[in-house]
Amino acid sequence: MTAELLNGREIAKDYRADLAAEVEKLKEAGTTPNLTVVIAGDDGASLSYVRSKNKAAEKIGMTSEIVQLDGTVTEQEVLDIIARLNDDDTVNGILVQVPLPSQVSEEKVLEAIAPDKDVDGFHPINIGRLYTGQETFAPCTPLGIMELLKHTGPLEGKDVAVIGRSHIVGQPVAKLLTDQNATVTLMHSRTRNMTDKLKDYDVIVSAVGQPGLITGEHLKEGAIVIDVGNSVVDGKLVGDVDFDSASETASYITPVPGGVGPLTITMVLNNTLIAAKRQNQSK
């Protein structure tokens, strides 16, 4: 079997075209969705990631601001800015780029964001609402993974291995997969004989950050492989999966880069659109 490529860039492009059309409708009705990103310090990689979200928002017709703070900012200053953005009706979605400088508590700042503007879905009350099936914002990488999987057929009854138990990716994607009636096994660094077990699974979602962790010989024939790994080797971005060998066995596979990444940003935009609509309704 030679796997079909799950081209994240193309899937994201189509999705964003639909979003742009919806943004246009909202604008005609008098609302321009706005995404505001807060960043502290001058880490180059973070800054470039923030700018790419910003540009992506503008490209589909939203407005987007970056609030750039000095690395010496105090916790109270960050909290004051969040409070101001919470109160500002022209701001629909708020992102805080992590990590924050060490003098600022990430926990406090994330809890300070108004839950209805928390388009990253990191506020504990939004995480809780995700697990109780209430209206919420789910986190964006898991949403992006689910979007890619829509292109591979129904998940009901499939056996899925999610590797990596972070509360940003592994755990929430396990929840979203379970909601689609998949049967999910959540694997991690302490899982016994992990790679030997993978042959039992129809879908593998790997979010570890360990290049070469999974090769073709670990996979069931026809498995669907979603690679959320994100490591830099010799200056090149690589995932957890040995793409060449895995492609021989898998039915679908994501490349790295150009797989999950573009969908993550797309889901930030989608959450911002949803936020704008909800805030409009509750006016």
Add this chain to the structure above:
Amino acid sequence: MTAELLNGREIAKDYRADLAAEVEKLKEAGTTPNLTVVIAGDDGASLSYVRSKNKAAEKIGMTSEIVQLDGTVTEQEVLDIIARLNDDDTVNGILVQVPLPSQVSEEKVLEAIAPDKDVDGFHPINIGRLYTGQETFAPCTPLGIMELLKHTGPLEGKDVAVIGRSHIVGQPVAKLLTDQNATVTLMHSRTRNMTDKLKDYDVIVSAVGQPGLITGEHLKEGAIVIDVGNSVVDGKLVGDVDFDSASETASYITPVPGGVGPLTITMVLNNTLIAAKRQNQSK
């Protein structure tokens, strides 16, 4: 193999003796922990369950009140009572017995409970904090299951099947098991060939409510079986597991009744004690 019985009543008795000693110390320091339970309507089973929590709290030296409301109570009346209990410094833990009458939104009432008095662990922010590893109250049946499993050896590296994906039992116990480095598969009604798969698992936690779902022939030799099922057949309380056949194969097994149930109530008491201590510290 003939399984060792995980006797919930005895384990709970020992645990409650320790709690009573801690309550005594708190009382000497001037605080008597209080658990207040709100119930609406006159469902006999609910009322008897509420009374048993109430009695259990008093037995270990706590004070405990039942706020009994008429089945015709309005949502606002319930919310007003919750607000009063939130403000009352002598109340450390608040439970609301569900289901509530249909005119009262369970979601609204559970979100109205002050998170630091939410000893059931049902407030979305407490669920979110559970998933992000922050200070919280975990729900009591999952905590009770974990307490039983402490009597069976370390969970690290074990493969666990949790059957049933409710946000009260299956999902949070999967999270607590993952925190103990077990590898958890969350199964449910749409899982393909479920009982055939169970032979791969070292621990089975079944929370379905389907008598006879699991028999000895489904189990791996030496499996640990936690039966959270709770069905009434011919006037008798029964679990999901055929106890007699499963006992031949399992290494440990819980009876129904007398397995998980007594630990659930014990964990309500433990959460109330923790609530009293935390509220004392923040005074």
